[in-house]
Amino acid sequence: MFTEMNTATIDEPPTETVVSRSWRAKKHIKGKPVNGTKESCDTRAEWVDHVKRIRDTQDQAAFAELFQHFAPRIKAFLIRSGSDPAMAEECAQEVMATLWHKARLFDPTRATVATWVFTIARNKRIDVLRKQRRPEPEELGWGPEAEPEQDDVIVLQQETAQLRTALSALPDAQRQLIEKAYFGDLSHREIASQTGLPLGTIKSRIRLALDRLRHAMN
């Protein structure tokens, strides 16, 4: 499931320690992304660092690595969602360009990079395939003054890893239904039977992150 580095981190109990380090601080988890293998899961904190490098120094090498990992997945996702390959290719490029332009808005205490990329790809699908606007909630950002704590970032990555483990352990039939839902193949009414997912822990974590963000914004 996970690389050794990640497993080691995941086994640690979630820490509540608050220390004044920003996610600009030295990264905790080392290792290189392994493209195209099952091990390259989104819990790796260095994806977060890649986005940070794009945000802070327009780092093209970091972008190239993210591109190599995510663009083929976005393309596959869009094809599964009903796009033809040419349009999926074009949209995947646009999604990655959006990632570059919006790097400032990524909040690693509330989402992993994979989650964030998913939301951009989903919105692109709504825009292009359904030709519909996508209302989004009011934007919340840390702004230039405040930054999230590195520990909050790490814990969110861990919680996501645990969620992924739990989702992978679901019976095949249920996993396939969840995939169908996220590829846009289930209506809202059909989705109603699929909501009993193990989200309690990650939900509490995101809720806490929102509180801290609100506090920093005030």
Place this chain on the structure above:
Amino acid sequence: MSKTIKHHLTDDLLMAYAAGSLPEAFDLMVATHLSLCDDCRARAESFDAVGGHVLEQQGQPVSMSDESLAATMALIAQGAPTPKPARPGCAVLPAPLQDYVGGSVADIRWRSIGMGVKQAILPTGKDATARLLFIPAGAAVPDHGHNGVELTMVLQGAFSDEVDRFARGDVEIADEDLEHTPVADIGEDCICLAVTDAPLKFSKLVPRLFQPFLRI
């Protein structure tokens, strides 16, 4: 941020919002509620995490063309799309609604539908309808049923019906089974966002809502 929201969105709506399969009008309802409610925002974002997992663990990523990275860098070099013009804040309309109204509460183009009640249909896709409702303080919207699912969220003031009292941020979810008579609180005019997936026949809306009065 309202701290007192009692009536929230259901998991099926939040998951469908994360999956991107709701009609636009319902997306607008969810986005508006999430702007006021961090509890539901946290739930919605955890459903996003499920989407991140689905994206990540796909068995067969599809290779991009050889020149795709260069093409994307060229796209980036064209610059970011012009950001939406910053709007002055509005105490009644959260940001996603401001986008649909094109401004603040003063910019809503109300149309009277009788008895002091006004509505403004918002420009969304045709598979569901979103409208703003204005109910004068103390007024009742006569007994009415629903076709399909109807969600009503209070933006200003409050209303009470057979179910409960609903104030800013609260969402009432009504289906075919609910017959109710919402009454606006006496203190303040009530403004709500209402969305429905029933085919809304505008010519019939008024008669359906106001039949008891028109019959007098």
